Amino acid sequence: xxxxxxxxxxxxxxxxxxxxxxxxxxxxVPIALTAYFCFGLGAVKxxxxxxxGEERYDLESYVAIHQGTIFxxxxxxxxxxxxxxxxxxxxxWSSNQxxxxxxxxxFYCAYFMLRFSLEDGPRRARSSAVYALFGVALIPVSFLxxxxxxxxxxxxxxxxDGPQMSGTMFATFLVCWGAVTLLAYVLYRVELAGKRLDxxxxxLREVLQ
Amino acid sequence: MSWSQEELVAAAYAVVFLFVLVYVxxxxxxxxxxxxxxxxxxxxxxxxxxxTS
Numbered sequence: 292x293x294x295x296x297x298x299x300x301x302x303x304x305x306x307x308x309x310x311x312x313x314x315x316x317x318x319x320v321p322i323a324l325t326a327y328f329c330f331g332l333g334a335v336k337x338x339x340x341x342x343x344g345e346e347r348y349d350l351e352s353y354v355a356i357h358q359g360t361i362f363x364x365x366x367x368x369x370x371x372x373x374x375x376x377x378x379x380x381x382x383x384w385s386s387n388q389x390x391x392x393x394x395x396x397x398f399y400c401a402y403f404m405l406r407f408s409l410e411d412g413p414r415r416a417r418s419s420a421v422y423a424l425f426g427v428a429l430i431p432v433s434f435l436x437x438x439x440x441x442x443x444x445x446x447x448x449x450x451x452d453g454p455q456m457s458g459t460m461f462a463t464f465l466v467c468w469g470a471v472t473l474l475a476y477v478l479y480r481v482e483l484a485g486k487r488l489d490x491x492x493x494x495l496r497e498v499l500q
Numbered sequence: 501m502s503w504s505q506e507e508l509v510a511a512a513y514a515v516v517f518l519f520v521l522v523y524v525x526x527x528x529x530x531x532x533x534x535x536x537x538x539x540x541x542x543x544x545x546x547x548x549x550x551x552t553s
Contacts, residue, residue: 300513312505315512322516365519369512376508478523485530492537499544 295463295470303463312376317463319369321471323392326366327430329359329475330399334427337420349416350490352423354483356402358475363396391433398426 299317306313336352339345370389371381384390402422409415454461503511 296513300509310505311509314509318513318516361519361523365516368515372508372512372515375503376505474520478527481527485527485534488534489530492534492541495541496537496544499541499548 292470292474295467298463298466303460304457306460309377312373315369315373315376317467318471319366319373320464321468322362322369323366324468325471325475326359326362327434328472329355329362329479330395330430331427333359333423337423340416340420341424346413346416349419350486351483352420353406354479354486356399356423357482358479360396360399360403362475363392363399366392367396388433391429395426395429395433398429402426 295317299314303314303317305311333352333355336348336355340348340352370392374383374389375381382389402419405422406415406419409418454464456464
């Protein structure tokens with residue numbers, strides 16, 4: 292993370308068009324991609340739960356979606372700050388990319404409402420898994436919206452011709468992406484371990500009492 | 501309120517840092533709770549084994 296910060300804030304050259312505000316790109320885009328990945332991972336784990344019926348996939352799916360929601364919130368906040376710096380506004384409803392990401396984020400926020408409204412058990416696990424699988428359909432829509440959008444207000448950096456940036460900028464982006472992915476992975480493992488330990492202790496308490 | 505470009509870049513990175521900090525603090529609080537619960541259960545297990553032997 293330290294290397295990523297140094298590269299993003301000091302080493303990477305300043306963008307000729309956007310100036311210093313382009314440096315938000317190095318944190319905003321990796322966080323957005325990580326959010327998509329976490330939601331996708333949550334859906335894969337949900338599919339595995341429905342397919343194999345193993346209970347552990349329920350917790351793994353939940354934690355992945357929880358991570359995705361945190362990174363989704365960060366995507367919206369950093370994106371809003373970047374919008375203020377680049378376009379002079381915090382938010383615009385005319386950009387399909389922004390609105391679709393907000394829809395995706397709210398959809399997964401509702402996942403927690405569904406999950407915590409049901410009693411713990413196989414029914415809750417199955418219902419949550421089905422909901423998580425529905426949500427995954429929104430990911431490609433949200434991801435591709437930037438290319439399908441008619442307003443072109445949101446910049447397209449990665450095109451069929453490759454990344455539209457210099458070599459140093461692209462290398463910085465890759466380091467930042469790796470750092471954010473690693474951070475997400477560590478947080479995922481720690482949260483999962485904590486939840487498993489919590490469940491084990493609850494079971495142990497029931498046995499002892 | 502008008503924000504300079506530098507302030508907005510700093511704000512974006514600060515928000516991420518703050519989120520991670522809060523998340524780590526929550527995890528740390530949870531680990532402390534789990535540690536307390538583990539100690540309670542160890543005590544309970546000792547009392548039970550002492551009572552039956």
